[in-house]
Amino acid sequence: MFDDRITLFTLFGFKVQLDASWIVIALLVTWSLATGYFPSNYENLSTGGYWLMGLFAAAGLFASIIFHEFWHSAVARHYGLPMKGITLFIFGGIAEMTQEPDRPKTEFLMAAAGPLSSVILGFGFYGLELVVDSGSSPTVPGVIFGYLAFINWLLAGFNMLPAFPLDGGRILRSALWAMKDDLVWATRIVCRLGSGFGVGLIAIGVISFLQGYAVSGLWYVVIGMFLRGAAQASAERVRQRLVDSNRGE
Ligand SMILES: [Zn+2]
Known part of the structure; x- marks a missing residue:
């Protein structure tokens, strides 16, 4: 299931790859946003408009997951652990290690870096939402930023189980x-x-x-x-x- 990988790009020396299963999930995420979440959070947009919102939000989710995994990888590299790269699939990604951390402290810092980065990024999106939606009614970018703030906090919360x-x-x-x-x-x-x-x-x-x-x-x-x-x-x-x-x- 996890063997069909597509290499996307290299980020500061980390190879970012896509598992084939992500494509199914990306479609499912875009579809549920375009037909459920956005229509109930923003009114009077065309079907195409909701799909466009769904695509932007899915791309933002995708970038948020890479950001999360990047910080795991960066801390791991700081402690000299060889990293194979970042692979995206299902509800997140994996920062792939070829070696387990050798000390509890390294493992702790490596693990904590991801959720912490997601919480901070969530506040970043929340700040953008406040700036964009300073008027009385919500805007399309504001609703998308709001979703991305929520999803980053959800990502941090889920990963902290x-x-x-x-x-x-x-x-x-x-x-x-x-x-x-x-x-x-x-x-x-x-x-x-x-x-x-x-x-x-x-x-x-x-x-x-x-x-x-x-x-x-x-x-x-x-x-x-x-x-x-x-x-x-x-x-x-x-x-x-x-x-x-x-x-x-
Ligand atoms: Zn993580």
Whole structure:
């Protein structure tokens, strides 16, 4: 699923790639904005106008995710961790490491950089909204900036869930790792939490779906499945890497 990649450009030495799954998500995001979010937040625009708003907002979301992943990568590079690049897919991106951080402090700073950058960028968009919409009625750019402020804060919030491999899970792992000086134990706990959160999201999705919220229900199921799969894959990867590095002791 994650093998078909398109290289977009290089940003300060980081290769930015697009997974094929992102295209489906980008269309879904644009469609739900053009037919749902924007028509209910801004009145009397043509269908084409709403689609244009959807496209601009989706491009802004796309740039926001690259910004978030860029700061993970920049902090990682500062601490000498080799980075493969940034890949975008589903509800976000991954700053791909070829090596795990060697100290809890490095992991903490690397993980915290992403959500922090999203919160700051969200305030930037919120500021733009206030400037553009200083009049009595909202404007098209103002509504788009408002959406981007909200989505950046949502991105920070979602990523702060204490579910590995999300940023919040990495932050929690760095704390557990620092506490007991046992990376394997810390990894096991946060991966279980990650897997549990995934199952919880799938359950919420199924319930929403059955109650008639098909689109949001489907979103929860997709994100839940991704989270569960990623947690299990990360746990296995870290375990394997530690087995390899302990071999011969
Ligand atoms: Zn992140």
